[in-house]
Amino acid sequence: MEVVRKPSTQKKEGSAAAKPWAASRPALRLLQMWALPVLGLALLVGVWQATVTFFSIPAWKLPAPSAIVNELMVSRALFFKHTWVTLSEALYGLALAFLFSVVVAAAMAFSRTFQRTVYPLLIASQTIPIIVVAPLLLIWVGYGLAPKIIVVVLVTFFPLVVNTMDGLRSVEPDMMNMMRTLGARRWQIFTKVQAPTALPYLFSGAKIAATFSIIGAIIGEWVGASAGLGYLTRSSVPLFLTARSFGAVVILALLGIGLFLIVALVERLALPWQYNARRAKALEEDW
Amino acid sequence: MSAATQQQSASSKIALNGIRKDFAYKGRVLPVLDGVDFAVQEGEFVSIVGPSGCGKSTLLNIIAGLEDPGQGTLWLNGQEARRPLGQVGYMHQKDLLLPWRTVLDNTILGLEVQGVPKGQARARALELAERFGLKGFEKEYPYALSGGMRQRAAFLRSVLTGKDILLLDEPFGALDALTRSQMQEWLVGLWTAFKKTIVLVTHDVEEALFLSDRVYLFSARPGHVKLTLSVDLPRPRSLDVVTREPFISYKAQLLAALRQEGQDNREEVWR
Numbered sequence: 001m002e003v004v005r006k007p008s009t010q011k012k013e014g015s016a017a018a019k020p021w022a023a024s025r026p027a028l029r030l031l032q033m034w035a036l037p038v039l040g041l042a043l044l045v046g047v048w049q050a051t052v053t054f055f056s057i058p059a060w061k062l063p064a065p066s067a068i069v070n071e072l073m074v075s076r077a078l079f080f081k082h083t084w085v086t087l088s089e090a091l092y093g094l095a096l097a098f099l100f101s102v103v104v105a106a107a108m109a110f111s112r113t114f115q116r117t118v119y120p121l122l123i124a125s126q127t128i129p130i131i132v133v134a135p136l137l138l139i140w141v142g143y144g145l146a147p148k149i150i151v152v153v154l155v156t157f158f159p160l161v162v163n164t165m166d167g168l169r170s171v172e173p174d175m176m177n178m179m180r181t182l183g184a185r186r187w188q189i190f191t192k193v194q195a196p197t198a199l200p201y202l203f204s205g206a207k208i209a210a211t212f213s214i215i216g217a218i219i220g221e222w223v224g225a226s227a228g229l230g231y232l233t234r235s236s237v238p239l240f241l242t243a244r245s246f247g248a249v250v251i252l253a254l255l256g257i258g259l260f261l262i263v264a265l266v267e268r269l270a271l272p273w274q275y276n277a278r279r280a281k282a283l284e285e286d287w
Numbered sequence: 288m289s290a291a292t293q294q295q296s297a298s299s300k301i302a303l304n305g306i307r308k309d310f311a312y313k314g315r316v317l318p319v320l321d322g323v324d325f326a327v328q329e330g331e332f333v334s335i336v337g338p339s340g341c342g343k344s345t346l347l348n349i350i351a352g353l354e355d356p357g358q359g360t361l362w363l364n365g366q367e368a369r370r371p372l373g374q375v376g377y378m379h380q381k382d383l384l385l386p387w388r389t390v391l392d393n394t395i396l397g398l399e400v401q402g403v404p405k406g407q408a409r410a411r412a413l414e415l416a417e418r419f420g421l422k423g424f425e426k427e428y429p430y431a432l433s434g435g436m437r438q439r440a441a442f443l444r445s446v447l448t449g450k451d452i453l454l455l456d457e458p459f460g461a462l463d464a465l466t467r468s469q470m471q472e473w474l475v476g477l478w479t480a481f482k483k484t485i486v487l488v489t490h491d492v493e494e495a496l497f498l499s500d501r502v503y504l505f506s507a508r509p510g511h512v513k514l515t516l517s518v519d520l521p522r523p524r525s526l527d528v529v530t531r532e533p534f535i536s537y538k539a540q541l542l543a544a545l546r547q548e549g550q551d552n553r554e555e556v557w558r
Contacts, residue, residue, distance in 0.1 A: 178383045181351045182397040182448060183373020192396070196387050273387045277430040 063243035068250065071243040078232075083251055085228040089145055089220065090213040090259070093152020097209060100153070101160035102202075109168035109194065110186075119165075126158050130216070134223040148220030148228070155216035156209035160202070167201025168194045200274055203267040210259035214252055296362040299326040300484045301350060301452060306359035308345055319345050320357070321509035327486060329451075332478055334487045334495035336541065337505030337513075338548055343488040346510070347454045350486065351377045363452070373400075375452040376445035376483075380460045382437040384429040390440050391416075391425040397448035412447060418480075419443045420473070435466040439473075446481060455487040459494070468526065471498060475523070492541045493529060504541060507548050514544050 045065045051057070052064040059067050072079060108115035130151060137147035171194050179189045221230030229248045236245040268275050296302035308320040319342040327333045335343050348354040349361060352372035361368050368374070376397075384393045391412055398408035416422050419439045429437055438458060445453060458474075459467040475498060478485055489495050495502045496518055504514035516537060520528060528534055 172383075174379055174381060175383050177348075177353050178377070178379060179396075179400070180353060180372050181375070181377040182400045182444075184400045188400055192399070193385065196385070271387070273428050273430075276428065277386060280430050 060240040060242050063246055067243045068246045072247045072250065075244065075247070079229075079247060079251060082227055082229050082232045082248070083255070085145075086214070086217045086221065086230065086252075087255060089148040089217040089228065090152055090255070092145070093149045093216060094156055094209060094213045094259075096149065097153045097156040097160055097213075098206070101157055101164055101205075105161050105164035105168060105198075106190070108165050110190070115165075122158065122161065130155055130219055131223070134219055137220075138224045143224060143226070148217055148225065151220035152213050152216035155212045155219075159208040159212065160205040163201045163205030163208075164198055167198030170201070171197050199271060200267075203263065203271070206263045206267075207260055210263050211256045213259065214256045218252065295326060296360070297365045299362060300329040300331070300364065301327040301486065302362035303346070303350075303356070304360045304362070306346070306349065306356050306361070308342070308349070308354070308357040308359075318509035321511050323359070323511055325503055325512055325515075327484055329484055330482055331501065332475075332485045332487070332499050334489060334499040334502045335505060336489055336492055336495045336502060336545070337510060338507045338545065339490075340508050341505040342508060342510035343505060344456055347377070347456050347486065347488055350452075351375055351454055374450060375454055376448055376450040378441060378445050378453065378455045378458045380457040382429070382434075382441040384437055384440060386429055389426050389428055390421055390432065390436075393429065394421075394440055394443040394447060397444055401448070408447075412443065415443060415447070418477075433466075434462050435470055438462065438470065442474075442477070446477070446483075451482070452484045452486070455485060457489055458487075460490070467494075472526070474498065479523075492538055492545070496534060496537050496541070497524060497529060502541065504544050504548075513548065514541070516541065 049065050052062060063071070104118065108118060133154065134147070134151050137150055141147050141150065175193060176189060179193055184192070217228065218230035218233075221228040222234060225231040229252055233245045233248045236242070236248070296304060303323050303325050306320050306323040307318070310317045310319055323342075323346060325333075335346065337343055345354065349356050350363075350371075352368070352370045352374065355370060361371070363371050363374060384390075385396070388396075391409055394412045395403075395405065395408035398411065399405065403411075413425065416425055419442060420436065421440055421443065424432060424436065429440070432440070438461075442458075459470050462470060471494060477483075487495065487498060499518050502516045502518060503512050504516070505511070506513040518537060520534065529538075
């Protein structure tokens with residue numbers, strides 16, 4: 001088989017689901033995928049809890065996992081309020097970055113001149129530390145959601161636009177020529193071949209952008225905010241509310257993972273042909 | 288161009304007169320085609336064989352309109368043509384099916400580009416699915432098909448566009464020997480049924496002789512027609528024709544000329 005495969009489809013899955021003589025393999029796979037990481041995490045938390053208890057470390061220095069969970073339960077209304085702020089910043093930023101990146105990537109794919117002008121600037125912009133720009137945004141657009149959303153856009157735009165553009169340009173020249181011999185116009189080649197080819201790349205970029213968006217929101221809050229999980233971690237530390245700070249970190253991690261999983265799920269639903277081709281390939285190799 | 292060749296070009300399905308084509312590469316000029324003349328009549332099956340890099344594919348690209356004819360003229364259907372994109376069907380060695388489209392939706396790509404409504408296009412493709420050995424696989428994605436089936440789907444995509452000229456660039460090159468010979472027989476059947484004019488580029492001398500009315504042997508780069516051979520074998524041809532005269536002497540003639548071409552042109556010709 002020589003299906004035109006995207007780089008991302010070449011990842012081999014340890015799929016054994018269709019081997020009748022190896023009935024235990026799916027169970028083993030499930031164990032490898034979920035049980036081991038969960039076990040590792042449990043071990044880490046256990047050691048942490050034991051260490052804090054054994055050495056009687058004060059909670060303001062290092063709270064035990066149980067203390068963090070307790071804090072999460074007790075102050076859940078507070079956490080909920082701040083989580084909502086951070087999540088909105090991240091999602092607004094992501095949505096804007098998504099729109100911009102698709103438009104800019106398409107423009108770059110259409111016009112070599114535009115690409116030559118803009119692409120180096122894009123790369124150069126990535127060398128400016130975002131932490132330097134973030135305070136300036138406060139001067140320019142003031143407090144509130146706007147500067148945080150802008151920071152999120154700044155950090156998530158790059159992976160999205162670069163991946164999308166690579167995808168649009170990854171179409172084989174033979175494929176473009178085939179379309180041209182069918183009499184296709186530039187726009188038809190774009191919508192019927194380039195855009196669908198770029199989709200898996202766009203999703204790869206979106207997975208990176210999803211996790212970056214939370215980091216961006218936190219940076220935005222860190223330099224000046226009155227709400228959000230970034231603000232919460234920052235304001236809790238001087239008050240020695242260390243468990244509260246840790247609680248915010250736990251939520252941040254969960255938000256990042258959650259956004260990543262949502263993108264991965266949408267990808268699978270949107271690109272069934274890719275998922276199926278990958279599975280078929282894996283099965284073929286297994287047999 | 289003399290009046291006589293002009294007359295001849297105008298009455299042919301495809302005609303090429305004095306095609307010269309250079310490619311600039313790293314500051315040097317590489318002549319690829321050097322004065323190619325040939326003509327294909329309506330309904331003919333013609334093959335081009337030649338050593339690797341003799342400009343065969345460039346020639347097909349010119350007829351398909353992907354490249355301009357350089358110094359020289361291209362005639363299609365009795366008219367001079369320069370970049371006749373979308374006027375001839377072109378089949379590549381790779382099937383170039385879109386992996387996110389079902390087999391059926393791949394075959395209607397050309398019709399879609401022409402603006403035919405999807406439903407109507409699908410209906411037309413379904414009528415031909417059986418003839419192309421795709422019945423029952425219309426809703427599958429390309430990855431689920433064998434190499435031969437994918438190639439037939441690509442054929443159907445070309446045929447459905449309704450162009451009466453088909454250019455085939457080593458369409459069976461990537462298939463195994465058995466599938467290839469089945470596909471060759473199938474192609475002859477298709478050609479007879481649909482009355483297409485076919486130009487086939489191939490490395491395989493036997494394939495060229497078995498399928499064609501006429502074989503053009505190209506020289507090494509820069510390519511030009513070195514030998515024209517009319518294949519005088521009755522049709523339909525059965526597979527065992529290849530083991531008998533005059534097939535064998537045709538084959539010997541072509542192979543000898545090819546071998547000589549290889550010896551005379553060991554060194555790249557640069558200008």
